[in-house]
Amino acid sequence: MSSTGAPSVLKDESTRNIRQLLKVVILFTIAGAAVSSRLFSVIRFESIIHEFDPWFNFRASKYLVKNGFYNFWDWFDDRTWHPLGRVTGGTLYPGLMVTSGAIYHILRFLTFPIDIRNICVLLAPAFSGLTAFATYLFTKEMKDESAGLLAAAFIGIAPGYISRSVAGSYDNEAIAIFLLMFTFYLWIKALKVGSAYWGALCALFYFYMVAAWGGYVFITNMIPLHALVLIAMGRYSPRLYVAYTSWFALGTLGSMQIPFVGFLPIRSSEHMSALGVFGLIQIVAFVEFVREHVPSRQFQTLLKSFILITFLGSMGALVLLTLSGVIAPWSGRFYSLWDTGYAKIHIPIIASVSEHQPTAWPSFFFDLEMLIWMFPAGIYMLFSTLEDHHVFVIIYGIMASYFAGVMVRLMLTLTPVVCVSAAIALSNILDSYLTVRSPEIPEALETASVVDDAADSASTTAVPKAQKKRTNLLNSAKGTMVGIYSSWSKLVVVGAFTVYLFIFVLHCTWVTSNAYSSPSVVLASRGADGSQHIIDDYREAYYWLRKNTPDDAKIMSWWDYGYQIGGMADRTTLVDNNTWNNTHIATVGKAMSSREEVSYPILRQHDVDYVLIIFGGLLGYSGDDINKFLWMIRIAEGVWPNEVKESEFFTPRGEYRVDEHATETMKNSLLYKMSYYNYDRLFPAGQAQDRVRNVKLPAKGPELNVLEEAFTSENWIVRIYKVKDLDNVGRDHAAANAFAAGKKKAKRGGKAAKGANRKLRVV
Amino acid sequence: MAPKKNSTSTVNTPAPSTPSAPATTAASALSKASASSSNNPFTIFSKVYQNYTSTTAQRTKLIDAFLGFLVITGVLQFIYCVIAGNYPFNAFLAGFSATVGQFVLTASLRIQSNPVNKNEFSSVSPERAFADFVFGSVLLHLFCTNFIN
Numbered sequence: 001m002s003s004t005g006a007p008s009v010l011k012d013e014s015t016r017n018i019r020q021l022l023k024v025v026i027l028f029t030i031a032g033a034a035v036s037s038r039l040f041s042v043i044r045f046e047s048i049i050h051e052f053d054p055w056f057n058f059r060a061s062k063y064l065v066k067n068g069f070y071n072f073w074d075w076f077d078d079r080t081w082h083p084l085g086r087v088t089g090g091t092l093y094p095g096l097m098v099t100s101g102a103i104y105h106i107l108r109f110l111t112f113p114i115d116i117r118n119i120c121v122l123l124a125p126a127f128s129g130l131t132a133f134a135t136y137l138f139t140k141e142m143k144d145e146s147a148g149l150l151a152a153a154f155i156g157i158a159p160g161y162i163s164r165s166v167a168g169s170y171d172n173e174a175i176a177i178f179l180l181m182f183t184f185y186l187w188i189k190a191l192k193v194g195s196a197y198w199g200a201l202c203a204l205f206y207f208y209m210v211a212a213w214g215g216y217v218f219i220t221n222m223i224p225l226h227a228l229v230l231i232a233m234g235r236y237s238p239r240l241y242v243a244y245t246s247w248f249a250l251g252t253l254g255s256m257q258i259p260f261v262g263f264l265p266i267r268s269s270e271h272m273s274a275l276g277v278f279g280l281i282q283i284v285a286f287v288e289f290v291r292e293h294v295p296s297r298q299f300q301t302l303l304k305s306f307i308l309i310t311f312l313g314s315m316g317a318l319v320l321l322t323l324s325g326v327i328a329p330w331s332g333r334f335y336s337l338w339d340t341g342y343a344k345i346h347i348p349i350i351a352s353v354s355e356h357q358p359t360a361w362p363s364f365f366f367d368l369e370m371l372i373w374m375f376p377a378g379i380y381m382l383f384s385t386l387e388d389h390h391v392f393v394i395i396y397g398i399m400a401s402y403f404a405g406v407m408v409r410l411m412l413t414l415t416p417v418v419c420v421s422a423a424i425a426l427s428n429i430l431d432s433y434l435t436v437r438s439p440e441i442p443e444a445l446e447t448a449s450v451v452d453d454a455a456d457s458a459s460t461t462a463v464p465k466a467q468k469k470r471t472n473l474l475n476s477a478k479g480t481m482v483g484i485y486s487s488w489s490k491l492v493v494v495g496a497f498t499v500y501l502f503i504f505v506l507h508c509t510w511v512t513s514n515a516y517s518s519p520s521v522v523l524a525s526r527g528a529d530g531s532q533h534i535i536d537d538y539r540e541a542y543y544w545l546r547k548n549t550p551d552d553a554k555i556m557s558w559w560d561y562g563y564q565i566g567g568m569a570d571r572t573t574l575v576d577n578n579t580w581n582n583t584h585i586a587t588v589g590k591a592m593s594s595r596e597e598v599s600y601p602i603l604r605q606h607d608v609d610y611v612l613i614i615f616g617g618l619l620g621y622s623g624d625d626i627n628k629f630l631w632m633i634r635i636a637e638g639v640w641p642n643e644v645k646e647s648e649f650f651t652p653r654g655e656y657r658v659d660e661h662a663t664e665t666m667k668n669s670l671l672y673k674m675s676y677y678n679y680d681r682l683f684p685a686g687q688a689q690d691r692v693r694n695v696k697l698p699a700k701g702p703e704l705n706v707l708e709e710a711f712t713s714e715n716w717i718v719r720i721y722k723v724k725d726l727d728n729v730g731r732d733h734a735a736a737n738a739f740a741a742g743k744k745k746a747k748r749g750g751k752a753a754k755g756a757n758r759k760l761r762v763v
Numbered sequence: 764m765a766p767k768k769n770s771t772s773t774v775n776t777p778a779p780s781t782p783s784a785p786a787t788t789a790a791s792a793l794s795k796a797s798a799s800s801s802n803n804p805f806t807i808f809s810k811v812y813q814n815y816t817s818t819t820a821q822r823t824k825l826i827d828a829f830l831g832f833l834v835i836t837g838v839l840q841f842i843y844c845v846i847a848g849n850y851p852f853n854a855f856l857a858g859f860s861a862t863v864g865q866f867v868l869t870a871s872l873r874i875q876s877n878p879v880n881k882n883e884f885s886s887v888s889p890e891r892a893f894a895d896f897v898f899g900s901v902l903l904h905l906f907c908t909n910f911i912n
Contacts (some may be wrong), residue, residue: 196872241870243869253903
């Protein structure tokens with residue numbers, strides 16, 4: 001980190017070559033740091049795919065590598081969403097898989113036969129190095145190379161970006177942030193040079209970005225917004241026309257080539273701003289053209305009103321078209337960014353994802369450390385030297401901070417601009433404090449040297465700001481030089497920031513190592529003596545499914561585990577993390593939250609062979625299905641409000657309990673029974689304890705009639721149940737079970753018999 | 764359908780950069796002008812036309828003729844789409860956006876090679892502008908032929 005300050009020291013040196021060499025060395029060091037800080041999980045555990053979504057990407061990549069590109073393009077996957085299947089080629093962003101597939105084949109060609117799994121695991125670290133380079137280029141356009149190197153160093157290790165790009169996190173974001181920064185760099189370049197070549201390159205990388213990540217909509221709206229703001233500021237230039245129109249014409253056409261996007265750029269509201277600005281810029285260009293030929297002042301004012309009228313007219317047309325339904329309105333996912341309460345009320349499945357919650361303040365500091373307070377300073381400094389391309393960073397900063405405040409997940413798009421802006425602020429400070437030579441004309445500016453030894457953040461950033469103001473003031477007094485004269489004050493300020501930078505590195509490494517480098521597939525716990533104990537229940541259970549069930553067995557589980565079952569157990573699932581069919585998910589939710597008699601027909605109708613649940617009660621693993629149960633109920637209630645009622649799962653006092661005070665509906669729900677089946681036998685009688693909910697369970701465990709326990713993993717985290725076949729002699733399962741247990745029918749009482757009769761009719 | 768209507772209206776507006784087309788848009792703007800302006804809109808228009816023919820270089824006029832041709836092709840395609848329906852929608856989009864894209868690329872070439880804008884494009888020589896134009900057009904046609912199926 002400290003070495004990144006070096007180029008600005010060398011600015012005065014005459015040897016260009018040394019500077020060039022240093023730059024290359026620094027960039028390679030940054031890439032090395034970026035890659036190596038992402039390898040914690042591979043070194044500690046092993047080289048596997050983490051989380052849930054990456055398992056699908058991994059499976060798709062394997063399919064691509066095995067079957068070739070054309071088969072991948074028309075891949076109909078009949079092993080997910082069981083009765084329906086999924087048209088994978090048309091419902092995924094293929095950029096990630098094609099990238100790793102290409103790398104795989106290139107390495108083969110170079111005679112390095114590397115397993116596709118290792119390419120997938122290490123793709124994100126590799127691209128993080130490229131992201132650092134792209135950020136360097138982008139910041140270089142904004143200020144100068146020294147700021148660029150600082151920004152590259154920041155983004156290389158900033159935890160906000162590392163959290164999505166550790167080794168094994170084979171998600172779309174792994175390459176998307178690189179593409180985001182590189183597209184923005186090309187856009188700035190196109191705007192500066194005013195060349196269609198850069199505009200077309202920008203469109204090409206925009207196309208790649210569309211192929212890679214659904215967040216491309218951010219670019220689709222950022223670039224038009226930038227152009228619009230420039231026009232509104234009266235900064236229209238022919239360069240803007242060339243850059244914007246060539247980007248838009250090629251980029252839109254390019255984005256429509258991706259089957260998943262299709263005609264959306266024409267039809268959906270998210271893309272309308274780009275089209276509107278495209279129209280506006282044509283009008284503005286035309287007016288500029290006419291102005292060239294007619295110098296009359298009256299004519300100009302008329303043309304201005306003409307622009308305004310056309311603009312309002314096309315806005316009106318857009319609103320009208322949206323209202324009449326020709327243009328699709330905002331999709332729920334985007335709409336919930338504006339109306340933050342929308343998802344919770346209308347689409348529980350969006351609200352149920354933990355990443356879609358608002359961000360708390362501490363996570364900003366946790367993810368960005370010192371960058372977060374240098375970020376506004378950088379924006380301020382950009383305002384004071386406002387140029388066309390500075391406007392871009394300002395808008396990007398404002399938009400991204402809003403979105404990151406609304407949704408935790410969008411912290412990822414904020415991180416690059418924070419790094420850029422903080423790097424600009426810091427390099428401004430270093431520029432003024434790192435020059436060894438004193439300014440020539442001595443002036444009464446000793447105030448700067450009064451900086452305290454303790455130099456806390458507020459005072460150190462305040463000093464350059466105050467000076468800047470001073471500079472602006474004195475500029476009117478013409479040619480007066482302002483600078484820092486005492487080398488002592490320079491030393492203090494630079495020293496303080498060096499310390500900050502070191503602390504930043506320490507913080508980033510600590511956060512990465514402790515918070516973001518744990519694979520969710522393998523759980524690690526520490527014994528009292530510091531020894532590590534690995535809990536590998538997930539893979540144990542998935543491997544059991546893979547080896548001990550028929551190849552065409554259908555597994556029902558909550559959608560969170562759909563991708564992992566498909567990837568690791570290689571069995572057919574009913575629902576998975578691609579939540580495209582809400583009703584189907586609600587069906588699973590209903591089966592989980594209903595009585596056995598209701599669930600059994602659902603299981604039969606969907607050919608379910610096995611039901612898999614996650615239970616953390618024995619180990620205190622809080623992400624289990626009982627804790628997700630309320631979302632299953634809510635999603636099911638959205639579709640069958642009469643059959644599943646959330647209120648019935650709460651005690652009369654409004655508590656969600658699993659002990660003996662749990663409601664009857666709760667105790668009779670399939671998920672409850674599956675979770676606690678046989679659990680009481682682990683403990684002395686009456687001592688069964690749930691370590692997540694921290695309650696004592698009822699003395700008698702639940703009975704299961706329609707399912708039988710097939711497999712329970714070592715720590716009881718994964719429990720798999722086999723769905724029983726229909727009874728041979730036509731009894732219902734409850735009666736058959738009672739008979740097998742040797743109970744007399746009369747003893748069971750009329751209640752059971754009544755239930756049995758009802759059951760018979762259902763089946 | 765409708766979004767295209769939107770896009771055509773925006774695309775058609777700059778059409779007046781050709782000598783023949785300004786009649787529609789400029790005239791409509793000028794009809795509003797006539798109230799406050801002492802000049803007769805027709806004289807202003809004819810002044811614009813005269814100014815254009817006298818000052819514009821031959822090469823630029825050639826580009827303008829091409830632009831006019833593209834506008835006519837685009838309008839014809841759009842009218843056909845309105846009349847005959849948009850069943851192979853991708854084919855319509857490919858053809859139509861080919862004309863729109865080619866129009867803006869050519870307009871960019873015109874702007875870049877215009878000597879008036881010399882100081883705006885300090886690093887782009889006319890030859891470089893033409894190379895940019897070729898690069899953009901090749902890309903555009905690749906996308907279009909792929910999209911039309």
